[in-house]
Amino acid sequence: MRRLLSEIVLVPWAGVLIGLLAVATLVSLISPYFLTLGNILGNVALYFSWFAIAGFGEALVMIGGGLDLSVGSAMGFSGMIAALVLAAGLPLAPALAAGLAAGALVGFVNGLAVTRFRLNPFIATLATLGIFRGITYGIVQGQAITPPSNTAGAAFAALGTGALAHVPAPVIVMLGLALVLFIALNHTPFGRHVYALGGNEAATRLLGLDITHLKMVLYILSGLTAAVGGILLTARAGTALPDAAQGYELQVIAGAIIGGVSLTGGQGTLPGVLFGAALLGVISNGIVLAGLAGYWQQLITGLVIAAAAALDVLRQRLAYLRAA
Amino acid sequence: MTAPLLSLRGILKHYGPVHALDGVDFDLFPGEIVGLVGDNGAGKSTLVKVMSGATEPDAGTILFEGKPVVLRSPQEARGIGIETVYQDLAVVPWLDVEANLFLGREITGASWWNRWFLNKNAMRREAARHIASLQVGLKSVRQPVGLLSGGQRQSVAVARAISWGRKVVIMDEPTAALGVRESRGVLDLIKRVKERGLAVVLVSHNLPHVFEITDRIFVLRQGRAAGTLVTHEAHVSEVVGLITGVRVSAAVA
Ligand SMILES: Nc1ncnc2c1ncn2[C@@H]1O[C@H](COP(=O)(O)OP(=O)(O)OP(=O)(O)O)[C@@H](O)[C@H]1O
Ligand SMILES: [Mg+2]
Numbered sequence: 001m002r003r004l005l006s007e008i009v010l011v012p013w014a015g016v017l018i019g020l021l022a023v024a025t026l027v028s029l030i031s032p033y034f035l036t037l038g039n040i041l042g043n044v045a046l047y048f049s050w051f052a053i054a055g056f057g058e059a060l061v062m063i064g065g066g067l068d069l070s071v072g073s074a075m076g077f078s079g080m081i082a083a084l085v086l087a088a089g090l091p092l093a094p095a096l097a098a099g100l101a102a103g104a105l106v107g108f109v110n111g112l113a114v115t116r117f118r119l120n121p122f123i124a125t126l127a128t129l130g131i132f133r134g135i136t137y138g139i140v141q142g143q144a145i146t147p148p149s150n151t152a153g154a155a156f157a158a159l160g161t162g163a164l165a166h167v168p169a170p171v172i173v174m175l176g177l178a179l180v181l182f183i184a185l186n187h188t189p190f191g192r193h194v195y196a197l198g199g200n201e202a203a204t205r206l207l208g209l210d211i212t213h214l215k216m217v218l219y220i221l222s223g224l225t226a227a228v229g230g231i232l233l234t235a236r237a238g239t240a241l242p243d244a245a246q247g248y249e250l251q252v253i254a255g256a257i258i259g260g261v262s263l264t265g266g267q268g269t270l271p272g273v274l275f276g277a278a279l280l281g282v283i284s285n286g287i288v289l290a291g292l293a294g295y296w297q298q299l300i301t302g303l304v305i306a307a308a309a310a311l312d313v314l315r316q317r318l319a320y321l322r323a324a
Numbered sequence: 325m326t327a328p329l330l331s332l333r334g335i336l337k338h339y340g341p342v343h344a345l346d347g348v349d350f351d352l353f354p355g356e357i358v359g360l361v362g363d364n365g366a367g368k369s370t371l372v373k374v375m376s377g378a379t380e381p382d383a384g385t386i387l388f389e390g391k392p393v394v395l396r397s398p399q400e401a402r403g404i405g406i407e408t409v410y411q412d413l414a415v416v417p418w419l420d421v422e423a424n425l426f427l428g429r430e431i432t433g434a435s436w437w438n439r440w441f442l443n444k445n446a447m448r449r450e451a452a453r454h455i456a457s458l459q460v461g462l463k464s465v466r467q468p469v470g471l472l473s474g475g476q477r478q479s480v481a482v483a484r485a486i487s488w489g490r491k492v493v494i495m496d497e498p499t500a501a502l503g504v505r506e507s508r509g510v511l512d513l514i515k516r517v518k519e520r521g522l523a524v525v526l527v528s529h530n531l532p533h534v535f536e537i538t539d540r541i542f543v544l545r546q547g548r549a550a551g552t553l554v555t556h557e558a559h560v561s562e563v564v565g566l567i568t569g570v571r572v573s574a575a576v577a
Contacts, residue, residue, distance in 0.1 A: 183441075187441045187442050187444075188432075188440055188441055188442060189430040189432065189442065192419065192423055192427065192430060192442070193427075193428075195416065195418060195419055195423075196416045196419060196423075196427055199416035199417055199418045199419060200415065200416040200417065203410075203414060203415060203416055204416070204427075206378065206398055206408075206410055207398070207427050207428045208397065208398050208399040208402065208428050209427075209428050266416070266417070266418045267418050
């Protein structure tokens with residue numbers, strides 16, 4: 001029994017899952033409305049889907065020993081580009097392609113800054129956070145862009161507002177992405193190389209892996225997942241605002257850290273990120289249902305991050321104890 | 325006498341004003357263990373990096389099995405059968421033993437549908453076989469390497485080099501950070517490498533270890549070869565004399 005317990009605690013995402021269930025139980029006691037299907041899928045899951053989607057790419061970068069502060073700007077930028085292409089009268093496919101390319105561009109610039117110019121990831125992506133937000137404002141002169149109400153515009157809107165068996169489209173995309181990236185991270189050589197890069201970069205290089213290439217791929221992936229989140233967010237909102245997703249990087253990174261992704265690299269799981277983002281979603285929903293003012297959310301989120309960090313320390317100690 | 329497996333001739337490597345290697349000749353014969361010794365900064369690690377492809381020399385030639393080779397990267401050295409255990413840099417702590425052994429050479433599926441995916445069963449089987457045959461004494465290849473003792477961790481790095489090295493295994497101070505018992509384990513492991521017919525270059529500051537397991541001792545001093553001794557004919561004081569450059573007369577020795 002004790003052995004089973006310690007096995008459970010050692011599953012990297014067990015802590016966050018327990019936290020998620022505990023907080024969900026608490027919220028359901030506060031409000032019976034919480035556990036209704038409509039609230040769970042239509043409010044909670046939809047709300048955290050953007051953070052989780054961008055969080056997957058963020059987690060990959062962090063597991064590889066980096067950091068991407070530009071995800072919020074990449075979300076806003078790619079959503080805006082997609083809306084502009086639609087507004088120019090083009091069909092859905094080129095709009096999506098352009099949006100994704102915009103996200104990939106942000107990632108490409110981040111990757112270049114980190115690998116070729118050897119900038120610290122924090123500095124490099126802090127710079128692109130500002131640069132791409134500025135570009136987003138600049139190209140539309142601060143205006144909102146609303147996709148036209150033609151076939152393409154309607155199809156675009158359906159990406160944000162549509163649902164399949166009550167499951168909102170962004171939630172479906174989130175689960176699909178989680179599955180694909182989980183397989184990539186756990187069942188391909190690439191995934192192992194990502195963990196190796198974050199765990200011991202010098203060894204990874206000496207073992208002959210191309211770490212420049214790996215880092216480029218990771219930052220581009222992060223830009224791409226941010227773009228997916230940003231496009232869905234824009235589709236949901238029905239209009240692209242130049243300040244869309246501003247500040248989201250904090251939620252995205254918080255979700256990853258709560259989910260057990262290590263800031264020092266080499267550790268983290270995608271289920272953890274999903275549960276971490278879900279925990280933030282439940283907390284936010286609980287605050288609304290409890291009738292508390294929105295600003296309490298920041299305080300509670302901060303406390304949850306602190307608790308997650310403490311739990312992580314505890315978990316690592318336990319692992320060492322067990323090995324000794 | 326057989327021909328050398330690996331020969332370095334006139335190897336030169338300067339870092340700005342520092343003459344890390346100043347025209348070094350070095351030979352490694354099949355199946356032998358050569359101890360590479362010298363004071364701090366004598367150029368041992370630089371010579372190791374030249375042999376393992378991590379550093380390109382400014383001048384000099386490398387012959388492998390009699391043929392000139394240029395080693396531009398660790399991959400190229402590995403390609404011809406030279407594996408290296410780098411000091412401190414050997415393993416990734418959060419990956420398990422099996423993942424560390426196969427890092428960069430993962431086995432993937434054989435069919436069209438799974439050839440992008442890891443074949444973890446095959447790798448675990450292989451890893452368990454290697455670990456068992458080297459008598460490293462690990463309970464499971466699924467333990468994260470970071471949770472092993474220093475000696476076990478070093479053993480994993482050595483085991484990786486041995487499992488892949490077909491001709492030469494180079495080790496830069498593999499016991500430097502280890503306690504007495506742990507060093508013992510790694511030394512025994514190196515002896516078993518030799519039994520497999522591989523040639524070993526062992527860098528160490530620990531002369532008792534060097535005397536115990538090597539066949540020859542190569543001394544570097546200030547980037548130059550100070551002398552080569554046959555281990556069972558040599559005396560510790562001779563080696564110390566070559567390392568420090570202080571002549572020791574036969575009478576004193
Ligand atoms: N990358 C480098 N850049 C500049 N100088 C270097 C570099 N690598 C080695 N050196 C210099 O070359 C000389 C030889 O260094 P090396 O690391 O080969 O010595 P070593 O014999 O391995 O010493 P130790 O016993 O301390 O490990 C030293 O003076 C060192 O400072
Ligand atoms: Mg050295």
